[in-house]
Each structure stands twice: as C-alpha cells, then as structure tokens.
Amino acid sequence: MHTETKDYDNDLRIARPIVEGKRTLKQIDDAIIAPLDRLPNIKFWIAISFTLTLLMVGAIALGLSFYYGTGLWGNNNPVGWALPIVNFVFWVGIGHAGTLISAILFLLRQRWRNGIARFAEAMTIFAVITALIFPIIHTGRPWVAAVYLLPYPNQHSLWVNFTSPLLWDVFAVSTYFTVSFVFWYVGLIPDFAVLRDRATGKIKKLLYSVFSLGWRFSNRHWKHYEMMYLILAGMATPLVLSVHTIVSFDFAVSILPGWHTTIFPPYFVAGAIFSGFAMVQNSLVIIRKIFDMEDLIPISTLELMNKIILLTGMMVGYAYTMEFFIAWYSGNQPETFAFVNRAFGPYAWAYWIMFSCNVFIPQLFWFKKVRRNLFLMFIIAVFVNVGMWFERFVITVTSLSRDFLPSSWAYYTPTITDFAILIGSFGLFFTLVLIFVRVLPAIAIAEIKAVTEQGQPSHTHLHIGNGKSNEAH
Amino acid sequence: MIKENLYAISALFDTPDSIMKAADNISTEYKRFDVNTPYPVHGMDDAMKLTPSRIGYFTISIGLFCMSFMLYFMYWSNSVDYPQVIGGKPFFAFPAYVPIMFEITILTGAVLSVAMMISVLFKFPNNAHPLHDSGYMKAVSSDKYGIYVEAKDSNFDYSKLEKQFKELGASSVSPIYYDEEEVDWKPNTWDPKFVIGTIGIAILTSFSVYMHMNKVLFMVPFDWMMNQERADYGETSEFFADGYSMRVAPVGTIARGFIPYQYDSPDSASKYMTNPTVASEHNLELGQRKFLTYCSPCHGNMAEGASRLKGNMPPGPDLRTEFYQNFTDGRFYHTITKGKGIMAGYESQITREERWAIINYIRTLQKAFGTPVVKTEEEIAENSETKTEASE
Numbered sequence: 048m049h050t051e052t053k054d055y056d057n058d059l060r061i062a063r064p065i066v067e068g069k070r071t072l073k074q075i076d077d078a079i080i081a082p083l084d085r086l087p088n089i090k091f092w093i094a095i096s097f098t099l100t101l102l103m104v105g106a107i108a109l110g111l112s113f114y115y116g117t118g119l120w121g122n123n124n125p126v127g128w129a130l131p132i133v134n135f136v137f138w139v140g141i142g143h144a145g146t147l148i149s150a151i152l153f154l155l156r157q158r159w160r161n162g163i164a165r166f167a168e169a170m171t172i173f174a175v176i177t178a179l180i181f182p183i184i185h186t187g188r189p190w191v192a193a194v195y196l197l198p199y200p201n202q203h204s205l206w207v208n209f210t211s212p213l214l215w216d217v218f219a220v221s222t223y224f225t226v227s228f229v230f231w232y233v234g235l236i237p238d239f240a241v242l243r244d245r246a247t248g249k250i251k252k253l254l255y256s257v258f259s260l261g262w263r264f265s266n267r268h269w270k271h272y273e274m275m276y277l278i279l280a281g282m283a284t285p286l287v288l289s290v291h292t293i294v295s296f297d298f299a300v301s302i303l304p305g306w307h308t309t310i311f312p313p314y315f316v317a318g319a320i321f322s323g324f325a326m327v328q329n330s331l332v333i334i335r336k337i338f339d340m341e342d343l344i345p346i347s348t349l350e351l352m353n354k355i356i357l358l359t360g361m362m363v364g365y366a367y368t369m370e371f372f373i374a375w376y377s378g379n380q381p382e383t384f385a386f387v388n389r390a391f392g393p394y395a396w397a398y399w400i401m402f403s404c405n406v407f408i409p410q411l412f413w414f415k416k417v418r419r420n421l422f423l424m425f426i427i428a429v430f431v432n433v434g435m436w437f438e439r440f441v442i443t444v445t446s447l448s449r450d451f452l453p454s455s456w457a458y459y460t461p462t463i464t465d466f467a468i469l470i471g472s473f474g475l476f477f478t479l480v481l482i483f484v485r486v487l488p489a490i491a492i493a494e495i496k497a498v499t500e501q502g503q504p505s506h507t508h509l510h511i512g513n514g515k516s517n518e519a520h
Numbered sequence: 521m522i523k524e525n526l527y528a529i530s531a532l533f534d535t536p537d538s539i540m541k542a543a544d545n546i547s548t549e550y551k552r553f554d555v556n557t558p559y560p561v562h563g564m565d566d567a568m569k570l571t572p573s574r575i576g577y578f579t580i581s582i583g584l585f586c587m588s589f590m591l592y593f594m595y596w597s598n599s600v601d602y603p604q605v606i607g608g609k610p611f612f613a614f615p616a617y618v619p620i621m622f623e624i625t626i627l628t629g630a631v632l633s634v635a636m637m638i639s640v641l642f643k644f645p646n647n648a649h650p651l652h653d654s655g656y657m658k659a660v661s662s663d664k665y666g667i668y669v670e671a672k673d674s675n676f677d678y679s680k681l682e683k684q685f686k687e688l689g690a691s692s693v694s695p696i697y698y699d700e701e702e703v704d705w706k707p708n709t710w711d712p713k714f715v716i717g718t719i720g721i722a723i724l725t726s727f728s729v730y731m732h733m734n735k736v737l738f739m740v741p742f743d744w745m746m747n748q749e750r751a752d753y754g755e756t757s758e759f760f761a762d763g764y765s766m767r768v769a770p771v772g773t774i775a776r777g778f779i780p781y782q783y784d785s786p787d788s789a790s791k792y793m794t795n796p797t798v799a800s801e802h803n804l805e806l807g808q809r810k811f812l813t814y815c816s817p818c819h820g821n822m823a824e825g826a827s828r829l830k831g832n833m834p835p836g837p838d839l840r841t842e843f844y845q846n847f848t849d850g851r852f853y854h855t856i857t858k859g860k861g862i863m864a865g866y867e868s869q870i871t872r873e874e875r876w877a878i879i880n881y882i883r884t885l886q887k888a889f890g891t892p893v894v895k896t897e898e899e900i901a902e903n904s905e906t907k908t909e910a911s912e
Contacts, residue, residue, distance in 0.1 A: 222623040230630075241662065244658045266556065282626050497561075
C-alpha cells in the first residue's frame with residue numbers, strides 16, 4: 048500500500064500526485080499514457096472478464112424479457128413502477144458526482160479534483176447511459192419506445208405533454224448526457240493531440256488526428272478554449288442540480304403519500320452526490336490497483352472524497368428524519384401512515400438497511416485512520432451504494448404498495464430477472480469504465496501540466512489559485 | 521537557403537518565463553505570430569496582447585433565443601395546434617414549462633457554443649495545417665513552449681528573427697515549410713475512390729433501412745402489437761378441449777343492452793307494459809325519424825296506410841283510426857317487436873327506446889289528424905286491400 052511521508056492536506060493549490068513524483072512535463076505524459084501504450088496486465092483481464100460476465104447475465108435477462116415480455120418482472124398492479132425506476136434513479140444519481148467534481152469543484156477552485164476529473168466525467172457519461180436503459184426497457188418494446196419520447200405528434204396529431212414531469216425528465220436527462228459528453232470531449236481534445244504526436248502506428252495516428260480535430264496548442268485557441276471550459280462548468284453546475292430535482296419531481300408532483308413532499312429536490316440531489324461519490328471512490332480504488340496508478344491517484348484525494356461522503360451522508364440522514372417530522376407536523380393521516388408504514392410496515396427491513404447503510408455506517412469516516420484505509424473505505428462506500436439503492440427502493444415501493452385504497456394493497460417482490468438486469472447494469476458500467484481507462488487518458492494531461500510548480504510562470508507563482516483554467520480575465 | 525514554400529520561423533523555449541518574455545517581445549513588432557504551449561500559460565493573453573474571449577455573449581444569446589423558441593413551440597402545440605386541458609391547468613401553463621425552458625437554454629447554449637468555437641473560431645477540423653507533423657508540434661505538445669512568426673507577416677525577415685529568438689533564449693530555432701503536396705491538393709468530386717465510396721455508403725444505407733423497415737420490425741419478438749398471438753373466432757384452438765377458439769357464453773348470460781323480451785302475447789304485453797318515455801320534442805324527433813325509416817313504407821308517411829310499395833306488398837292499416845287509438849302502448853310495442861300477420865318483427869332493427877319513441881309519434885299523429893270514420897274490423901280488413909286517401 049502506498050504510504051505517504053508528507054502531508055499535503057493544507058496545500059491544495061497544486062496537484063499533489065505530480066508534485067509527489069516530482070515529474071517533468073514529459074514524464075507526466077508518460078505516466079498518464081502508460082496504460083494506453085502497454086498491453087494490459089493480468090489484473091485487467093481478470094477484471095474485465097468478471098464485468099463482462101455480469102454484463103452477459105444482464106443481457107440474457109433482457110433478451111428473455113424482450114422475448115417473453117415484461118411479465119417476467121415482479122411489477123404488479125399497485126407497484127407498476129418497480130425496479131426499473133429504482134435502477135434509473137440510482138444510476139442517474141451516480142452520474143452526479145462526475146459533474147460535481149468536474150464543474151462545481153472546478154468553480155470552487157479545488158485543485159485536487161484535477162487528477163480525477165476526467166475519470167469522474169467519464170463515469171457520469173457511463174452512468175447516464177446505464178440509467179437510460181431502464182425507462183426504455185420499462186416500456187416493454189424498447190425498439191419503438193424511443194420514438195414516443197421525442198416531442199413529435201403521434202398519429203392522432205397529439206403532442207407530447209409538456210406539463211408532465213416525465214417529459215421534463217426526458218429533456219433533463221438527455222440534456223445532462225449531451226452537455227456532460229460535450230464537456231468531456233472538449234477536455235479531451237488537447238489530450239488527443241498529445242496522443243497524436245506520440246503515436247507511432249498509422250491507424251492510431253489517424254484516429255487520434257480525427258478526434259483531436261487538428262488541435263495545435265495555439266494560444267489564440269487556448270484563449271477561447273479556457274473561456275468555453277469556464278462557461279461549460281458554469282452551465283453544468285445548475286444543470287446537475289436541476290437533473291435530480293426533475294427526477295424527484297417524477298415523485299413529488301404526484302399526490303401519493305410519501306412522494307408528495309417538497310423536501311424531495313434537495314434530498315435527491317444530496318443523495319445523488321452521496322451515492323455518486325461512493326461509486327467514484329469504489330471505482331478509483333479498483334482502477335488504481337488494476338492500472339498501477341497508486342501515485343497518480345493518491346490516498347489523500349480519496350480521503351477528501353470520503354469527507355464529502357460523510358457530509359452528504361449526514362444531509363441525507365437529516366432529510367430522512369425531517370420527512371418524519373413533516374409527516375407528523377402536517378397532521379395529514381395518509382401521510383403519517385405512509386411514513387410509519389415505511390419504517391415499521393412490511394418493508395421495514397428495506398428501510399432499516401437503507402438507514403444504517405446511509406446514516407450510521409458513514410459515520411466511521413470521522414476517524415482519519417478509516418478515511419485513509421483503502422480496505423475500510425472501500426467497504427463503507429459499498430455499503431453506501433447498497434443503502435442508496437435501497438433508498439430509491441423504499442421510496443418507490445413502500446408508497447406504491449400501500450396507497451389510499453386498502454383493497455388494492457399488495458406486496459411487491461422482485462423476481463430473479465429483475466435482479467439479473469440490475470447485475471447486468473453494473474456489468475455494463477464497469478466494463479465501460481475499464482475500457483475507458485485502457486483506451487483514453489484517464490487523467491487530463493493539459494490540466495495536470497498547468498498546475499505543476501514548474502508549469503507556472505514565476506511572476507504568478509505566489510497566487511496560483513486557479514489551475515486548469517487561469518480563467519480568461 | 522530559404523525555400524519558396526516557407527510557412528514560418530519557429531523557436532522553442534524551455535520555461536514558461538522565457539516564452540512569456542518572447543511573446544511580449546515579438547508581439548510589439550509582428551502581427552501574424554502565435555504561441556503554442558502544452559497547456560494554457562497564465563498571463564499569456566496579456567503578453568500576446570490578445571483581447572479577452574467574448575464567446576460568452578454568443579452562449580447567452582443563442583441559449584436565450586432557443587429558449588424563447590421552445591417556449592413559443594410549447595405554447596403553439598398546447599394552445600394552438602391541439603389545445604388540451606391537462607390536470608386542470610390552463611392551456612398556456614407557464615410554470616410547468618420552466619423546467620424544459622431551462623434545460624433547452626443549457627443544451628443549446630453549450631452545444632452550439634462549442635460547435636461555433638470549433639468550426640468558426642478554430643476553423644477545425646484542420647489536420648492539414650503546416651505545423652502538423654513538424655518536430656516543433658511534437659515538442660510543444662509535450663514539454664516545450666513554442667512561438668512562430670509567419671512568413672506572410674509584413675515585417676518578416678528570416679535572419680533577423682533567427683537572431684532575435686536566439687537573443688531571447690530559444691533552445692532551438694527552425695523553419696517550417698508547407699507540405700507542397702497538401703498545399704496544391706484540391707478536392708475532386710469525380711475521384712473514383714470518392715464516387716465508389718459514396719455509392720457504397722448509399723447502397724449500404726438503403727439496404728439497412730429496407731431490412732429494418734420490412735424485416736426487423738416484423739420479426740418475433742420485435743414485431744408490432746397488432747401482430748401479437750391471439751385467438752380469432754373461427755380458428756381451431758389447441759388450448760381448449762373442444763378445439764374451438766370461439767367460446768360459448770355461460771348459460772343465462774345476457775349481453776349488455778339486450779334484455780330479452782319476455783311477453784309472448786299482445787294481451788300480456790298490454791297488461792304489464794307502460795311507456796317509460798316522455799313525448800318530448802327530442803323524443804318525437806327520434807320517433808319521426810325511425811317511423812319514416814321503418815314504418816312509413818307500408819303505413820304511409822302520416823300513418824294513413826298509404827303504401828309506397830306499389831302493390832308488391834299489401835299496404836298497412838291506417839293507424840289513426842279509433843281502433844288503433846284504443847290500443848295500449850304495450851300492445852303497439854308488442855306488435856313492433858314481434859310483428860303481426862304479414863308484418864315482421866322489428867326487434868333486431870329498432871332499439872327499445874326507439875320503439876317507444878315511434879309509439880309516441882304515432883300517438884301524436886292520432887291526436888293531430890283527429891278521429892276518422894269509425895270502421896269495424898272487417899271494414900278495416902277490406903280497406904287494407906285498397907289504397908286509402910289521407911283524410912283531411
């Protein structure tokens with residue numbers, strides 16, 4: 048395990064991974080591009096076989112669902128929105144950490160983000176791709192479903208319903224995906240140019256030339272590029288907050304007790320960042336092991352992420368308790384019932400899994416030893432992911448299974464096909480992550496170079512303060 | 521020494537400080553120069569005397585423009601093209617449009633700005649620039665800081681610049697040449713490779729669209745809902761023991777709206793049935809319409825017994841006579857339902873409500889046209905064989 052001799056916690060102005068290694072700019076290129084240049088090691092093959100197996104399980108379950116129909120799933124009459132929407136909300140939430148790291152922490156001038164921003168952005172894109180599968184397959188006929196989502200009149204000349212949160216969702220998630228992708232690609236252009244100029248093979252060179260668009264590192268271009276990056280970060284920040292807000296509107300705008308609450312938007316956003324950071328942390332711990340990147344992604348970065356997990360975990364815990372208070376304070380009987388039923392009803396087991404995983408277990412991060420212990424932090428983040436998945440399960444299923452009309456109450460049990468699809472979604476996500484780290488620079492080369500000590504002109508040395516973008520003034 | 525196709529003279533520096541100094545120095549004298557650095561060096565815009573980027577104005581204008589367009593589009597589709605009340609909201613539900621307006625602003629602002637920056641400001645993609653593949657480019661993409669002055673600059677002087685760069689501390693100075701082949705290259709529309717490639721892509725696209733629309737969409741399970749498995753009547757069934765897919769209704773089943781008629785004689789009908797309808801204007805209109813359709817061919821337009829059947833069928837009796845005035849409604853109803861003599865029953869053609877409406881209409885005609893000569897039943901039977909004139 049990588050141990051540190053010097054504590055860089057109080058010096059966030061410079062990118063620590065590079066400083067620790069005291070690399071020259073050339074060595075930075077070599078270190079970051081190393082996984083692309085050499086053949087993958089045995090750890091990579093083991094990992095990708097495992098994730099592809101998971102993906103295969105999901106693909107078989109999906110194939111069976113398409114062939115025999117969605118009756119293979121556990122969705123029943125009151126619980127029509129079951130695991131597909133749970134998985135959708137879960138995966139969209141995972142994506143939020145990426146944008147938070149790449150945009151919000153960028154605007155807040157958190158230098159430590161530079162080492163993991165590219166990776167987190169890629170995770171956002173893969174998480175949103177994974178999430179988008181679920182609403183599409185929930186329609187039962189995914190190959191025609193995409194058409195119904197577009198603002199396009201049907202054969203009766205009827206337009207889509209622009210006042211429906213479900214349509215807002217379509218706009219929010221597709222905008223989120225597109226803007227995240229553009230943000231990610233804009234960041235990749237200079238790195239493609241670096242790869243192009245290092246490439247030896249003809250095909251590699253051709254591909255990198257195409258994707259770098261002919262980038263020349265011209266300062267007349269950097270001027271616009273930096274401004275554009277700042278604008279994109281500025282726009283992605285409200286966007287990321289809006290996406291899970293709108294996802295929560297799917298629930299909050301309906302009148303079902305347990306869904307119809309105004310706390311949902313901030314509560315969902317905090318939960319999204321919470322689970323997203325747990326997932327980024329999990330992936331980073333795995334990736335730095337597989338690709339031997341221990342010195343590029345130092346444990347101090349992971350420790351800072353653990354602090355954010357602790358913070359957002361407590362925000363989520365606050366929301367859980369506040370929901371109970373509001374249910375009692377409102378004096379609304381169905382509302383009170385919904386919450387008592389949630390904690391002590393037939394789904395109490397799910398509720399208490401959620402509560403302990405999300406609120407109690409992350410409290411261990413108060414201890415510095417735990418925050419810096421790779422094994423423990425990994426386990427805790429896994430618990431957080433489990434807990435956040437159960438949060439969406441609890442919200443969706445408990446409210447639906449017992450609504451206003453007791454005669455329609457029913458208990459929902461997911462089937463093995465449901466779980467196989469969930470497993471497959473993890474397979475898809477981690478397969479994409481592994482392929483990404485293998486074929487693209489997982490750390491933004493130009494961003495890292497800009498925040499090295501040697502990379503700063505001396506007259507600005509004392510007020511570095513701003514890294515990637517020395518924002519156009 | 522200097523070739524015709526000289527593009528620029530370039531110099532490489534080792535530190536950010538030296539490139540700042542060089543850029544500051546060169547920018548006072550030359551216009552067509554550029555600095556290439558592996559990352560944006562802080563303060564370089566000032567050293568090069570560049571104006572700040574104004575790309576933000578484009579972003580905000582295009583974002584707001586597309587947002588207004590989207591607002592208009594939502595207004596038009598929900599209030600003009602196909603107005604619908606949804607959830608009791610007004611047609612133009614502005615607060616419910618805000619989320620989509622917001623998303624559209626971000627989407628178009630971000631995507632169009634980046635597209636504009638890449639295509640208009642950078643003039644990308646451009647992989648044919650003379651700098652590409654030069655040693656200079658390879659150095660600045662990694663760890664060197666480069667500056668070059670184009671040969672087209674009005675003050676360009678190779679030897680003077682070479683000296684100037686050396687004085688500024690350049691680690692190496694080198695000329696950059698146009699690649700002659702690339703400079704002279706012009707796109708040729710009739711290049712066989714291009715033509716064959718275009719035709720190939722067209723054929724491939726057409727073929728895949730054809731396969732998709734005609735084959736894939738009709739393949740199990742990717743077919744349409746109308747093609748799903750179901751049992752049609754008249755088909756044999758392997759599922760049911762009797763082999764019929766058409767099922768027989770359980771004994772005693774009554775179809776909706778078809779209450780069986782339970783009287784078998786005019787007397788019982790007249791005894792137990794009364795007219796449940798009121799002779800309103802609407803009801804009489806219905807009665808008139810149905811009377812003219814079903815009754816008038818034999819009974820005449822005014823129920824006067826004037827048949828239009830020109831002797832092919834015996835005419836019906838005059839329904840306004842006292843004999844028929846004394847009929848109860850139930851008796852009329854039974855006759856219409858079951859028929860009488862050569863008159864067929866109209867149970868399957870005329871609904872129950874319409875039958876009562878016809879009876880109301882006949883009553884109106886009886887009242888309107890008074891009581892004609894009292895006839896015995898035999899006389900009526902006689903009269904029925906000859907055409908009678910409408911009285912009054």
